[in-house]
Amino acid sequence: MRGWLSPIAIITAATAAYFGGPFLRFAAVYILGWSLAVFGAWLLLRYGLVNFGIGASYALGAYAAGLMYRYLHTADLAVHLLAAVGAAGAWGALNGAVGIKTRGIYYSLLSLSLSMVLYGVLVKFYTVTGGSDGLYMPDPRLLGVRIGTAGLLALAALLAAAWAALGEVFGRSYAGHVAAGIKINELRTSALGADVGRHILISSVLASIAAGLGGLIVGYSTSHVSPDFAYWVTSGKMVVGGLIASFLPWTWGFVASAALYQAVELYSLQFAYPELVVGGLLLAILAAWRLYYRR
Amino acid sequence: MSLRKSFGGVKAVDGVSMDVEEGERLAVVGPNGSGKTTLINLLSGLLKPDSGDIYFKGIRVTNKPLHARVKLGIARSFQLPSLYQGLTVRQNAAIAVSALRGFSLRPVDEEDVRDALERFGLWEKRDLPVGSLSEGEKKILDIALAVVARPKVLLLDEPTSSVAEENKFELMEFVVGRLKGVSLVIVEHDLDIVEAFADRVAVMHSGRITAVVPPGEVRRMAV
Numbered sequence: 045m046r047g048w049l050s051p052i053a054i055i056t057a058a059t060a061a062y063f064g065g066p067f068l069r070f071a072a073v074y075i076l077g078w079s080l081a082v083f084g085a086w087l088l089l090r091y092g093l094v095n096f097g098i099g100a101s102y103a104l105g106a107y108a109a110g111l112m113y114r115y116l117h118t119a120d121l122a123v124h125l126l127a128a129v130g131a132a133g134a135w136g137a138l139n140g141a142v143g144i145k146t147r148g149i150y151y152s153l154l155s156l157s158l159s160m161v162l163y164g165v166l167v168k169f170y171t172v173t174g175g176s177d178g179l180y181m182p183d184p185r186l187l188g189v190r191i192g193t194a195g196l197l198a199l200a201a202l203l204a205a206a207w208a209a210l211g212e213v214f215g216r217s218y219a220g221h222v223a224a225g226i227k228i229n230e231l232r233t234s235a236l237g238a239d240v241g242r243h244i245l246i247s248s249v250l251a252s253i254a255a256g257l258g259g260l261i262v263g264y265s266t267s268h269v270s271p272d273f274a275y276w277v278t279s280g281k282m283v284v285g286g287l288i289a290s291f292l293p294w295t296w297g298f299v300a301s302a303a304l305y306q307a308v309e310l311y312s313l314q315f316a317y318p319e320l321v322v323g324g325l326l327l328a329i330l331a332a333w334r335l336y337y338r339r
Numbered sequence: 340m341s342l343r344k345s346f347g348g349v350k351a352v353d354g355v356s357m358d359v360e361e362g363e364r365l366a367v368v369g370p371n372g373s374g375k376t377t378l379i380n381l382l383s384g385l386l387k388p389d390s391g392d393i394y395f396k397g398i399r400v401t402n403k404p405l406h407a408r409v410k411l412g413i414a415r416s417f418q419l420p421s422l423y424q425g426l427t428v429r430q431n432a433a434i435a436v437s438a439l440r441g442f443s444l445r446p447v448d449e450e451d452v453r454d455a456l457e458r459f460g461l462w463e464k465r466d467l468p469v470g471s472l473s474e475g476e477k478k479i480l481d482i483a484l485a486v487v488a489r490p491k492v493l494l495l496d497e498p499t500s501s502v503a504e505e506n507k508f509e510l511m512e513f514v515v516g517r518l519k520g521v522s523l524v525i526v527e528h529d530l531d532i533v534e535a536f537a538d539r540v541a542v543m544h545s546g547r548i549t550a551v552v553p554p555g556e557v558r559r560m561a562v
Contacts, residue, residue: 221437236438237409
């Protein structure tokens with residue numbers, strides 16, 4: 045029952061952020077958007093799949109909307125959502141097809157390679173994609189009305205709450221148990237009757253859609269999308285977020301993980317080598333958490 | 340029919356033809372390296388034969404993958420119990436129950452989990468990690484997981500290996516007693532077990548079935 049409190053907790057936190065002033069509103073939208081990508085990485089980690097190309101889905105969600113605005117001049121939220129889901133879902137199916145045949149480091153490197161092919165396309169096809177400058181992301185409109193910051197925060201919170209609910213359902217479901225089986229002993233799970241390839245394909249599509257919607261939200265929040273969304277370092281950060289979420293015992297762990305990661309990254313920017321600080325701090329937090337949990 | 344499988348220059352299974360009747364217990368015996376486990380792997384779908392065909396109730400299943408054969412009614416256990424280490428007995432059974440449901444987001448039916456474990460007397464141990472079970476209990480759980488699919492043919496790969504000598508008969512009686520009506524293909528080294536529990540015995544040597552005999556004649560052939 046407690047698990048069902050997760051969506052409510054996310055919406056409550058977002059509501060509190062709304063009343064916390066402009067910075068907290070922006071931070072909440074950004075974190076909730078990022079958390080959806082973390083959810084995608086976390087879902088695939090449930091199968092033992094480390095996807096170092098999840099950033100490609102994140103980018104596609106945002107680019108789908110950016111391209112819609114650039115070429116079709118539409119800022120309609122429903123159209124953007126459909127485009128983001130379609131583009132990210134198709135990319136997830138491609139990744140899932142890779143995941144059917146490859147495992148371990150081979151899967152990780154293939155997913156990374158695919159994402160870097162997309163990164164290359166986004167950078168080089170300047171006339172279509174805006175190259176390394178990226179694309180402008182408009183303020184989305186719902187039924188012709190700008191949704192504004194409050195609307196964007198509500199959208200981000202609703203999406204995160206919906207995926208938290210899905211995570212809760214997944215954890216208790218037949219599919220969730222099969223994911224655990226595939227991660228621990230794939231051959232045995234197949235010998236018990238599970239179509240492992242089908243499970244991985246569907247989960248890849250779901251993970252990619254989550255990440256794509258995350259990219260859309262973050263793109264809206266910064267009014268901009270660039271190829272950096274698809275860069276492998278971005279994917280790596282999402283995988284770290286997914287790993288942290290997998291240590292946390294709550295369904296909303298992916299939001300907590302995203303918030304923690306963004307806070308640590310923001311803090312580290314004051315130092316000469318921020319990546320080292322991020323790595324060190326996250327390891328320290330994880331070690332402290334594990335020690336506490338074991339006790 | 341006439342199954343062949345080679346690994347490099349080694350003919351592990353070399354032209355094996357055999358059939359199993361409904362409800363029959365067929366034992367496969369032979370020395371180490373004679374191709375028994377490879378035969379089980381071919382029948383279950385873990386390996387694909389180089390040539391030959393496998394039929395199940397008139398359906399050609401040669402090219403069907405492992406999971407598809409399970410759904411048709413061919414299940415298997417493993418020589419070394421293939422369990423989900425780090426999880427409890429209940430969680431192992433929940434995975435077995437879930438494996439047959441496709442990608443379903445419905446919650447796991449705990450009654451199915453309970454049935455799977457109670458049938459093999461493991462419900463009391465449901466909260467124990469599988470690593471803490473005895474070798475015999477691990478074997479039973481391994482078979483219990485396979486039986487969740489309600490197979491018509493169950494392939495048992497050395498069901499009594501690594502079980503203490505004094506417990507082997509008890510284990511087989513316990514398992515066979517719960518598999519009435521299921522055809523069993525039992526790969527086994529222990530001829531006492533074979534004599535006691537098999538209806539027919541196929542003798543394998545160098546990848547071939549050299550004889551199919553009643554259980555009482557196996558010892559004579561071994562001599």
